[in-house]
Amino acid sequence: MSEIIGLKAKLGLDVFKHDKEPHIKIKPGMEKDPRLKRAILVCPAGLYEENQDGEVELTIDGCLECGTCRIACGTEVLEWYYPTGGAGVQFRFG
Amino acid sequence: MEEKFDAIIVGAGLAGLGAAYTLAQEGLEVLLLERGDYPGSKNVTGGRIYLNPIRDMFPDLWKKAPLERHITQEGVSVMAGERSLNVSYRGEELDQEPYQSYSILRAKFDRWMAKQAERKGAMLVSRSRVDDLIIENGRVEGVYAGGDELRSHTVIACDGVLSLMAEKAGLRKAGSASQYGVGFKEIIELDSALINERFGLEGDEGAARLFMGEVTRGKFGGGFLYTNKDSVSLGIVVGIKDLIEGQPAVQAPVLLDEFKQRPEVARLIKGGETVEYSAHVIPEGGLRALTKLSGDGILVAGDAAGFSMNIGVTVRGMEYALASGYYAAQAVIQAKAKEDFSAASLASYESMLNDSFVMQDFKNFSEAPEALENHRIYSYYPELAGNIMRDLYSVPAGSKAKLYPTVKKYLGTGELWAMFKDMRKVMKI
């Protein structure tokens, strides 16, 4: 239905192939860095969240590999790679 | 591996495919590496490609290419909070062959084009991520991929907007948020007959619509809709800097949900089923944000080089990708003939681009990024236009005000002066 479906359900429509390790990681000690908070606003998949302690957490499942967090937050706070070959999102339409 | 390739191309997007196709056609040894399951599986577009500038570079390609619909209808909607102003354009010239523009789905098209490049002799290896460049004595000598060391005379970095390859080669600095937008879209499946009925199309005719104003809550960017054969691509592009800075703060995905709920849009996609959600960063920095285009043993093409442009009425990238891939290949072909793959030899890439529509466009529209940064375009003017329309068309219970004063009340002297200043900026585009 073209009605509004939740973000999780939307991501559920995509094909994701499992990677052994998360390809994006928050650098240790940077969880409260203000730059990281930007990711909460910009991530089209809504994968960044702030927990009760004010730390930003990242759930890698559902990552669309768009690169927005790398641009917005920078590589001082994020360890950012693409998934290994054949892993990650595989668009059927694009 | 003993053999040394003439070129290793990193990434089978349109730049990489354009380069691979061109090189293979000339009989050069070319290896195309793609990290996705198949070419196109990692590639995202809003949805339309313009063929005129690139038609002759790939003359045999277009007849059988799996493109979606040729665009015969253009529309722009200026959206205020509760009303919108629409301009639409259709013309006979849009419906005459060869068609200038098509909607496109990249997972389909790129996979097909890769097949064509393979048929010409290009070697394609999918599911292979390039991890690093081999750099010796300041010269790029090949790539490392999954523990393999692969050597080549040249590497063409076509690894997309974040180009980690160009970064590693020292040709690109990590850019600032103001130079990038993020696009995210849904593919919504709809029966093709229904699409034709709703958009007033026939056969393979297609419609393109852009939306600006409230759709991005006044942030730099806009919404888009393209009709495919039996689906609609519906999405938002928004400046990353504006998203970060908030005012109002909004999470990106919310914009698309709001967009879908706008009555102007909801009725177009009603009954459709979302089948995919995708997103990607888009280079929007224009001429000033382009990377260095070549170095010793390396060339950069497509989004990797920054070849994508937003000039408001059109957002283009795919033609620049195919063309820059084509010229990168030409530079390698010339270098091969001279047996000289040095930086100086490969610099012919840049001079060919300078003489082509690619750099001409980037020079012509060098002022566009700054002009379009004006926030009044995305919030103030849409509201203003909406309000004027509302008052012009409303018939109150009592007497109706004269038309000219109705308009004039919105356009005082100070207002006109501000508009004049804005207009001067926009006129630079």
Added chain:
Amino acid sequence: MNIVVAMKQIPDLQQIRIRNRKPVLDGVPSALGVIDKNALEAAVLLKEKQGGKVIVLSAGNEEVEETVKEALAAGADEAFLVLDDDLEGADGSTKAMVLAEAINKIEDVGLILFGEGSGDNYSGQVGSRVAELLGMPQAAYASSIEINDSSAVITRSLEDGDEILEVSLPVVVSVLGDINEPRIPSVTQILKAGRKPKEVLELEDLEINLTGLPEIMTVSNLAPETDRKQVKVASVEELLQALRTEGVI
């Protein structure tokens, strides 16, 4: 001694989406069965120990020629293919006849490996059928295989314990998915795979008659439609109300 690994081309299951309760196969890339890759890995490991060749055997449509590259990259030395559009989606008995006949054309076969079930239908019967047709012993559910001169020692993982068999060669063995971790081929191996020898036969090249075979048709393989109402209630009162509305109480 050569090792034959039978591998099946199947659609990449993760890429299939469902529309109107039917799978959409259009444009779905082909892959080799997941457990088939374990069988291949087992063969390659054995070969690395005692020599011989690993020959991947597959029957299907023309696309198989491309799909099988993955196996050649992952260590198979040669491919033996029977290509015919009719073979795509053919049932287990047909496939078994074709594979058995093809194996008859391969020299010095000591071991024939299968995955315990195919990635799509998972009927797990082609291996047994081939053994029967070829008159060879068969061991299923293998979790380890060792070869000594003229026999194989095979550990079968069964529900209530392991069974260790010594079987004379040639033998048909189907392996379990956890027998090993298949290797991921490198770019160089993938490139070399394109140059490895492939023998391609058509159905007519085999001395078999497939006409008049009893045909098995799949009438439906859908999960039964649920008639549950999926009503959520927050309290006992609501539950009672819902049951009353349904006229159950």
